[in-house]
Amino acid sequence: MTATPAPDGAPDAAAVVAAAPVDAGGPVVTDAVRGAFDACLADADEDGARALALELLDRGSGAERVLLELVAPAQFSVGERWAANEWSVAQEHAATYVSEQVVAALAARTRARPATGAVGSVVVTCADGEWHALPARILAEVLRLRGFAVRFLGAHVPAAHLVSYLHQHGPDLVALSCMLPVRLPAAHRTVQAARLTGVPVLAGGAGFGPSGVWARTVGADLYATGAAEAADLLSARWPPPLSGHPALAHLADDEYTRLARSRGDLLRQLTEGLEARFPAMRHYDERQREATVEDLGHLLDFLTAAVFVDDARVLTAFLTATAGILAARDVPPAGLDLAVAGLREPLRDFPRCLGILDAAHRHLADAGHTHPAP
Ligand code: B12
Structure with a gap:
């Protein structure tokens, strides 16, 4: 089913919502409703998105349903589209702004209701x-x-x-x-x-x-x-308990602090090392170079966070996501392995870091993203 366009081309909120089946929580957020909302985000159509959300509310959907079944998943797929190189950063920002306005509109509409009595x-x-x-x-x-x-x-x-x-x-x-x-x-x-x-x-x-x-x-x-x-x-569970204890004894080895402090130097060494090992990088234009340095900075930040919680999965999850983002932009993900390898020498005195870099290399190898030795 497709949304009936309003005269100005925007989806007709009333028609889309009226066509949705109703259950105990009000009109169901159907694929058609989601599709219409996504179209508004794609078009930065703030009025259309707000009209859809408020129409759901007016016809009996709880605001929680609208927030969690319409706005949050739509915003999540905004990220997927950017990652797949379907949307630019500007389009993502515009869509996020629209979602923020929708949340504000829902909040403004429901705030006027009598308080249910705060529980805490x-x-x-x-x-x-x-x-x-x-x-x-x-x-x-x-x-x-x-x-x-x-x-x-x-x-x-x-x-x-x-x-x-x-x-x-x-x-x-x-x-x-x-x-x-x-x-x-x-x-x-x-x-x-x-x-x-x-x-x-x-x-x-x-x-x-x-x-x-x-x-x-x-x-x-x-x-x-x-x-x-x-x-x-x-x-x-109200009142909530005070029961957590940080499990960060591994920080006693000071690797995290030293790594965080030397970010600038490490980023420079990593960039220069990559240029030496991957000569094509020397011909990058300014934009490509900036993007590469930014990606290398993210790599270092995720490594640093992995060292902080002592869990290589922080870095391997980042590598999986980044490999997908690079592949969608026709950049070979194997470059990530080259960057991981380039950190071994500057971090030779950081045994926990080296263990995490090993895990990262194995992770990339399992995904077929290793780089032949230069
Ligand atoms: C919008 C967005 C932005 C906006 C944020 C604007 C804003 N006002 O929020 C901007 C442009 C600022 C941004 C910046 C960046 N982003 Co961003 N962003 C997103 C995007 C597209 C949507 C996030 C979102 O709103 N999701 C929808 C939410 C509502 O859904 P949800 O997560 O299911 O929500 C529930 C839970 O999160 C939970 N929850 C959240 N907080 C809490 C707290 C408590 C106590 C509880 C109980 C529950 C809870 O409850 C929510 C409701 O049920 C995601 C993509 C995605 N797939 O999520 C990327 C994403 C999160 N961003 C990402 C990245 C990399 C960045 C940047 C580093 C990009 C860059 N190169 O600079 C920067 C970092 C900025 C920073 N320092 O924080 C990555 C993260 C990857 C990773 N491995 O960690 C993602 C996943 C995109 C991607 N595919 O790579 N981003």
Whole structure:
């Protein structure tokens, strides 16, 4: 089924939603509704996207359903399209802006409803350096809809500032979002900040790894995969316990600190080493060179985060994702193996790093992305 276009070419929100079957949670978010919403994101059609979401709400869909079954999956596929080189960064940014406006519109519409009686107070925050605020915002709205008193701090909150905020407002819980594993050291600082004020931390977001394994490593008290799971968990276990203990004894070897401190030097050595081993790089134009240096910087950051939590999977997951992104842009992923190899010499005195680089090489070899020795 396709959406009936409105006179200006945008999907007709009322028609698309009216055609959807209704269950106990209101109109179902069908493929047709999703398709119409995706079309609005693709076209940066803020009005169309908002109209669709509010139409669902007006016809009886709960705001939680609209947020979690329409907005969040659409935003997730925005990333897939960018990764597949179907969408430019600009298109992705425009789509994200539209999603943010839709979340704001849903929040504004539902905020006027009588409060259900707050069951507890939650500060929702992102780790320092984390700019993925939309998933945390969706979590904040879902918690609010479920009756929690929520303060949303947005992206990139330095731990030191959080401490004074927590002292000032005394919430029952900090909900910490981390979408990139490279922010795990910052997430750890946030957990420490909350610990200083005696407030437990609920962690969530893809940065905490499969099943939230690194949430426990950095000492979070609770973990939930998504907003609905978080709301269910908190409703069942309130007040939340203060029970997490960071499992970071391996940091005593100082590899993480030394690695983080020498990022600039390592990036320069890695870039120069690659130029020597891969002469085609010397003919890169400025844009290609910048993109390569940026990718090498990400490689170093993911290695550093892997050393922080002592888990090679931080790096291997990054390599899998990056190999797909490079292949979609006709760049041979085998270059990643060359970069991994190029780090061995500068890091020869870092045994844990070398172990993680070995695992990375084996991972690339298993995927057929190894580079013949130059
Ligand atoms: C939009 C976006 C951005 C926007 C963010 C804008 C904003 N206001 O949020 C911008 C442009 C800033 C951005 C930047 C970057 N991004 Co980005 N981004 C995305 C994108 C497309 C969507 C993220 C999103 O909103 N997802 C939808 C959410 C709503 O779905 P969800 O995750 O299921 O949401 C649930 C959970 O996350 C959970 N949750 C989240 N937080 C919490 C907290 C708690 C306590 C709980 C319980 C649950 C919870 O609850 C949510 C609701 O149920 C993703 C792609 C993707 N597939 O996700 C990439 C993605 C996350 N980005 C990525 C990258 C690499 C980057 C950059 C490094 C790119 C660059 N080269 O600079 C930067 C890093 C910026 C930084 N320092 O943080 C990668 C991460 C890869 C990896 N291995 O980690 C992804 C996966 C894209 C990709 N395919 O490579 N990005």
